[in-house]
Amino acid sequence: TPDRYVEIGGAKLNELSYQLARSYCVPCQGVYVAEPSGMFRLDGPDHGWIIGSIDNRPTPTLDTFIQVMQSIPDRERVPVVYHSIADFHTTSVAVVQVERHWSRFRLAVRNDTTGLWDFTDLGAPLPPKAIQPATARFIQLDASVGPAKDLIRSLVKVSYYMPCRIDGFPKSRKQGAGLVLDHARGLIVVSRSIVPFSMGDLSITFADTIIVPGKIEYLHPSHNFAFVRYDPALVGETDVASAPLSEEMLLQGHRVTLVAFNHNQRPVCLTTVVTDITSVTIPQNSTPRFRSVNLDAITLDTPLAQQCSSGVLADEYGRVQGLWLSYLGERNMSGHDNEYHLGLHIHTALPVLSALQRGEDPGLRSLNVELMPVQMAQAVAMGLGQEWVHRVEEANSAKHQLFLIRRTETGSESAKMLEELDLILAVNGKTITRMYEMDVQYEAEELEMTILRKKEELTLKVPTSPVSGDGTSRVVMWAGAALQEPHKAVLQQSKTLPSRIYVSARSKGSPAYMYGMVPTQWITHINGTPTSDLDTFVDAVRQCPDNTYVRVKTISFDNIPMVLSVKNNLHYWSFVFVWVRASAVYRWPTIDMVKDATTECGWRRNEVVKGRRGTVRNYIRTRDFSTLILLLVRSNSAPLPPS
Known part of the structure; x- marks a missing residue:
């Protein structure tokens, strides 16, 4: 039985025990990953890895492992060679980033007198090496893709490591695509299913070659996107391009080009049609975690879209009209977290982008309510008069609907005025039939709302509340x-x-x-x-x-x-x-x-x-x-x- 183990990067490692070596008929030697987590959560099964070498230096014993890790600077990316205790025929390699800043590096030794494990700090980490600017070239897509082929120079890979599970988020690592919206200022928009909160290490990969650190700038409180920033100087002369944006709204039946990454992080490009733009309610999880609300979701007429977790939707001129994002939903009965792949209009992110480009805090305000669509037949049964039916038909000839308040946020100012199941008829005198028409709340301190409550029409002055883009800041x-x-x-x-x-x-x-x-x-x-x-x-x-x-x-x-x-x-x-x-x-x-x-x-x-x-x-x-x-x-x- 091992009487020593090492804690580093959120993982625990010890020398292979006699009992395990005997069970698998392997030599009783090598460093065994007893608790695969953090930097040593390697690819494959969760348990059973034996470390062969780190940074091309063999680690036959725990003492050698300690010496090797003490000599590697923090945040350094190094190759780790390992194999499974159950299969010594197959050797694997993974590139990991040394993590010495979130957790401690210490040795635990069993004290047979006290029955405790005594801990010894194994020293402070070596400081990270300075990142030198580098230059690379993006791949070139085939000319048959059309003008959208140039968007590959605006797509980057975003990797996020989370040392502590907060806000109910179930994962410790996420990866996906981000879209460069302003290369000069280093601004990227990315899904909040990849960057759910601000405690973690963010890495951005350009042209599949250059990896630079990133910083979280803004987490949108209700929509499924976040803004992160990088230093443009670190990518040298790499041909990164700010994505061109379209001012035209996507509508049902429009042709678009999907440029996205599949589950293998390979680019997928195809032209398809928008099948629908509809208000979607992402199912809530039993353990609360971030969930996008009040969403006008874009769906596409291709099954390949459901195999792509992140990307963009472009028009015939190669201009971005929407983001293709992964939305984290509920956990099903088998313990699997459902993810929904949907599109989001790019204009939803523009108010935040404009503020960040000016160097300002977006300073958004919100009613802090969750809405759901209601068809006119249901609204009439709830007491809606014919006059309002005609107003809805005039306001939106494509879709006759209103919005019901599904939930109010506990403790919010609007919860003192609004109630669940209130039917929103108009805001500031404008009949509300599209979800994005509620965006007026982001800049107003107070809204004049006409609602239908228990078959009674009311006009209320409803205050909005400031919402932060920082996320959780205390743990x-x-x-x-x-x-x-x-x-x-x-x-x-x-x-x-x-x-x-x-x-x-x-x-x-x-x-x-x-x-x-x-x-x-x-x-x-x-x-x-x-x-x-x-x-x-x-x-x-x-x-x-x-x-x-x-x-x-x-x-x-x-x-x-x-x-x-x-x-x-x-x-x-x-x-x-x-x-x-x-x-x-x-x-x-x-x-x-x-x-x-x-x-x-x-x-x-x-x-x-x-x-x-x-x-x-x-x-x-x-x-x-x-x-x-x-x-x-x-x-x-x-x-x-x-x-």
């Missing part, structure tokens, strides 16, 4: 559970808000996992002390000694109260991430992580003496009574920093 890790403020998907699906502490995820084997803390719960009390937000929660758990049971009062997503006894185990589960107040005083050694745009990660690590006050939005790592607290906030000038 607290305690007892192996990831806690955060309720994200937008939670507010959309829940009618109540018991507290501002929401359980987003948990780690297997942790106290949270063992004692029944599950995602979608709210925490309201710690040992009888009310905890309404993350600040009060951290203050409460800091008073709980090690190896004692903590009474955690929770409320389930269905409003069922429950009290859990969670045993503190600060030796193995000792990290807490919070946003520190300026007046906080710490009486134990700390490490202060300060935002600094001049550093590679956008953060600077400083030692802090005992008793020094914390700084607003800084990281502070503290240790007292075996407690380790790490403060984490998102930078507006760089990707989220390392922990």
